[in-house]
Amino acid sequence: MTIEILYVDDEPDLREVATIALEIDPGIHVRSCGSGAEALTILESWTPDLVLLDMMMPDMDGPTTHAQIRRRFGSRLPIVYITARAQEHERQRLISLGALGVIAKPFDAMTLAKQVHELVDRV
């Protein structure tokens, strides 16, 4: 079974690297986009198994996008943050917002797929 992931990040280089890193695992398929608004459009027609969400983005930041997703598509879609601000109190805050987990930037490219697997297994 393939895990479908939507990766939302405004940094194109990072989108490319993360996609490569995740797709090392043949059981993962990644679709990525550069903003919260784009993500909402994509989610209209496609329901992934997990949304990987960057926290700091222009226009619509991670938590705002998160709230929009919850409002429009309900609370079943698992959301994982991927952020450079991953200190413990930030992590707690994001978890309290209803995130499934938090992955710190810079991530370890070689273990990223494994981290995602573990999170998805929790659901």
Place this chain on the structure above:
Amino acid sequence: MKASLSASVAARRESWRQRIAKIIALIVPLLIGGVALLLQEQVQTTDRLAAAEAETQEKRNLILSVFSAHQDIETGGRGYVLTGDPEFLQPFDKGTRELGRIEPALRRAFAGQPEDLTELAAISELSHDKREFTDRIISLQQAGDNAGAVALIRNKGGKRLMDGIRSHITSLLKRENDRLTEVSARSQQAISALRQVTFSLLFLLLALLIIAGIAILRTLRAREQALIQLEDVSLRRQAVLENAMDGILTLNPSGSIETTNAATTRLFGYREVELDRRDVGMLFASQPAIGEFARELREMHLSSDGAGTAREIVGRRKDGTEFPIEIALSAMVLNEGLRYVAVIRDITERKRVEQLKSEFVSTVSHELRTPLTSIAGSLGLLSGGAAGELGERAGRLISIAQSNANRLVRLINDILDIEKMESGRMPFHNSELDLSAALATSIEENRSFSDGYGVKLALQAPQVPVWVRADADRLAQVFANLMSNAIKFSPNGGTVSVTVSPGARYHRVSFTDEGHGIPEEFRSRIFGKFAQADSSDTRQKGGTGLGLSIVREIVQRLGGKVSFDSQLNKGTSFHVDLPALHDGPGRGTPGQEAGLLVCGNGAASAFTEALRRAGYTVSLVGNVQAVRAALASSNYDGIVVDMGLSVGAGIEIIRMVRETARHSGTPILALGGKTGSRELEGDAALVLDWLRKPIEVGRLIDSVDAASRVLDGARPRILHLEDDPDIARIVTEALDGRANVVAVDSLAAARRELASNRFDLAILDLTLTDGDGSALLPDLRRDGEPLLPVVIFSAQDADPETAGSVDACLTKARTPIGALVAIVESLTSPTRTQETVA
């Protein structure tokens, strides 16, 4: 606020009381005058009454003496008849004589009283009859007819006459008495009336005096209260002042200290009395000459944003230790005139923290740079195929890594630049630059970058050089940043136009793109650090978010400013304004390019034209404000002032020129006006030459030429580094009249002087308390080229390398002082200076 409010109320109340006091003060003398007049009137009335009494008495006496004279006549006549003794004739004669004497007096006394005169006439008639009767008796008696005489007496004719007289006299007396009574009653009445008025007036006077007294008492009490309030306010302020952490001083316009607070004495280690009335310069490390600070105060006051201008300088304590201070100056106008408030803060701690922060940032950045270098290097090698051919995916990953590593390197470099500039450790090697040329170079350097974006670069600059004073590398950094911004935000195929617009005070360089414009909400923070209109946008454009911040720092350090205007979807222009330098490098030679400022009105344009024909560059300005602006923005070689400009304007301009630091030595020519007039006494020395009107153009040009020569032949300034005060004095004296010598006794002091002043030659001693004089040599060079001639004058022989790098090497005691003077003169002569320039 509250105190001042109640003070003003008190002042108003006081003015109300003052008005009353004034009115009373006016009325009281009037009243006193009135009372005096009344009293005089009273006295006069009394006098008149007494006079009337005396007159009545006199009249009564006269009347009575008339009666007694008749009695004498009667007695004499009867006695003679009865006794036949002629002795009785004596009273008769006396009475008769008396009557003759009294009668005219009586008539005089009763003149003007017709009733009384009638009575007197009757008396006179009766008296005549009586005398005749008595004469007849006496005649009868004398004739021996005693019986006849007695019969006459018995006939009672005499007695009847006598009774008639008595009755008239009684009537006269009575009337006189009545009159007296009447006069006396009238006088009494008048006097009592006067007395009443007098008493009323006196009472009024008393009342007024009481009111005045109360008013004065109240005023005094109010004043006392106001004083107490004032004292409280002042005590409160005093307490605030004394407990302030900052040193707070008040200065008079000449820069002398008037008051200090406890913090001042604590900060600087002086006692209050040691600071009182001293020049404030004593508190600063770079001790300005006495009065120098006052000039700065004035300039600060002249600049519009004078209030509370703060700047950082180095303070010096009593014990000589130096520490960083921040001084904020503001002006205040007191009743006794203009005063300045200086607030001095010890910023040692702040500086230390800043230093720590800056060292930390600097260390971290350098530490980051080291591993980054290996990363970028390795990635470069990988992408260059040093480790063999890479697969497509690997190549892509390596290229992402490489470009991000490069971005990180740029970011760290920018952070280091910003940090250096903010801590003031970025050295600026300013020199005169032609903006057009600098931009042409920058455009060439950015050509490949713009080609990459498919953007054209177009330079529009005037044909003549546009001079500014700047550090060439920093200016290139500014241009590169603004140009790359404009290129990055231009559409493919667009044009970035770079424009140079010369101005009077500032020259402007503009970079205009045809991009989307800057979003409104981003404009206010565009110069901030890591400011990004749209972070993804910036990252796509490959910027660090620090470029404009760096641009602004550099431009501000160069005394200029950066601004922009932008229209959405049309494009953006960034403008760099740099202080204009009108002279270009070096000073213009006379007769060629010397810049003259002519202050005059239309009439001056005639000789302005003549001066231009004679080869001078002339700027004509017509009023004091324009002169002020011109003096502030440019260096002029000479200033011509038309004294007929407007009343007082000429003098004002001359004083202004002398008070502007950069023009304090510029020659001034004054034209016309009242030559040698009193108004310029004391200022006359400020003027190099004075030409009468009508101005002969030829004479004017001669005079300007002469002024230029004076300027070129100005005494050279010599820095003498020498720790032996005696030798310093001897050298200064030997060069007296030939050069202006600034003697310093340490390397540190020499560096301070060099930083703040221009010198034409340096004389160095080698053995000093704080090091070797040759240690100053690098300070006297730039890029290996000597900035000014150097003479070593020391007891110690210089090592061959040092000796070879200076203009002359003289040994104390071995070289006569005259030889030193000769060498100094030859090294500072104008011809040599020109060779150096050439």
